[in-house]
Amino acid sequence: MLEAFAALLKALLYAGVLLCAGAVFAQATLRPPPNSSHLLSRLVRPGAALTIFSALAHVGCLFLRLGAGFDTVTLSAVFLSGVGAAMCLQITGAALLLITDPSDETARGTQLSNAALVTASFAFNGHAAAEGLTSGLVAFLHVSFAAWWFTALWVLRDACIRMEFPAVTALVMRFSAIAFGLVGGLVIAGLLLIGMLVEFANDPWLSGYGRLLALKIFLALLALALASYNKVRLTKRLAAGDASAIRSLRTTVGAELTCIGAVLVVTAVLTTYTSPHQ
Template sequence: MLDALAALLKALLYAGVLSCAGGVFAQATLRPPPDSEWVVSRLVRGGAVLTIFAALAHAACLFLQLGAGFDTATLSAVFLSGVGAALCLRIAGSAMLLSTEPIDESARATQLSNAALVTASFAFNGHAAADGLASGLVAFLHVSFASWWFAGLWILRDACARMDFATVAALVARFSPIAFRLVGGLVIAGLLLIGILVDFNNDPWLSSYGRLLALKVVLAGLALALASYNKIRLTARLMKGDASAVRSLRMTIGAELACIGAVLIATAILTTYTSPHGQ
């Protein structure tokens, strides 16, 4: 029961991190129109609140799993470890994001630093962080790129639903080249993490970790396939002035976000129930 709760809280934590950090990253790079301010603010503030709640609740769940109570020795073991460092970074970064207005250009550097604190937490805690500093840094980049993609898709989907064709086309024109680079970096970082964590000499795909990892890769592949379709077909139609492509783009972005959500759930289960080193 506690493991299931821990997995649920991790999934919520991942969603919160991708929302709050990604909202800041996307706002800084995409320069969305003023009509998108509400969705950016909702992503950052809602994501920050969710991150703080899920991080604290997951820490409490961890204490219950340890079964040792809240004594000094247990508190020291948790808070003086990578788990404690990650918890502090997530709460501090999210709290500071709540203290500034997400669309305030004068606070952009501060917001980016705070968002980076949140995603940097993955360099200190998790399967990758346990393998060393280098793999932790790769995990930090992987999560940062995923955050931008996740939030950028929400901003783009909102634009497709509410804004005129010219505004959508201009936003897509800015989104597409950035997405090509950052999602490409996301894929490379993900492959590096698989190469670092998986021992391919011991039939990894027969283990519980290997099967769950394979499921995660398939789900991520579906999201990437949809992104490629958007890039190759729908973006091309938009650039040619085909207004009917906006509705199709909104639908495929919704499917893309659903796939990313499934990846977050698979990752939460993967990191809760299995280990690349133990199975």
């Protein structure tokens, strides 16, 4: 029961991180029109609040799972470890995002730094951190790219619903130009992490870890296939002036967001119940 609760809290934490950090990253790079810009601003604070709540609740759940009291030894073991470092970064970065105005263009550099604090937490906790500095840095980049992709897709879907054709087309073109590099970086970072963390000789695909990892990879590939379809087919239709492509784009972007959400859930279960190094 505690493991299931811990997995739920991790999924909520991942969602909060992607929302608050990704909204800042997307705001700085996409330069969305006012309507979409306001959407991104509205995502920052709820995402930051969810991050703080989930981070605190996850640590509390960890104490319950350890079955230990709040004695000095246990407190030191938790808060002086990677778990404690990650929690401090998540709470600090999210709290700073809460107290700053997301729409303040003059504070964009500060907001980016605060968002980076949140995603940098993944370099200090988990399997990647245990492998060393390089894998921790790759994990930081992987999460940062994923955060941008998640919220940028949210902006695209909202634009397809509420904005006129010329504005949607312009936004899609900017998204496509940026996504080629960032989503490509996301894929490369993910492959590097798999290579660094998984000992294929000791972790057969038929194990619980292997099956969950395979499911995560399948969902990620499905999201990438949808992204490729958008890039190759729908973006060209929009550029050619085909307004009917907007409805198709809204559908496929919604499917991409669903796939990414499923990846978060599978990752939460994967990191709670299994480990490639047991």
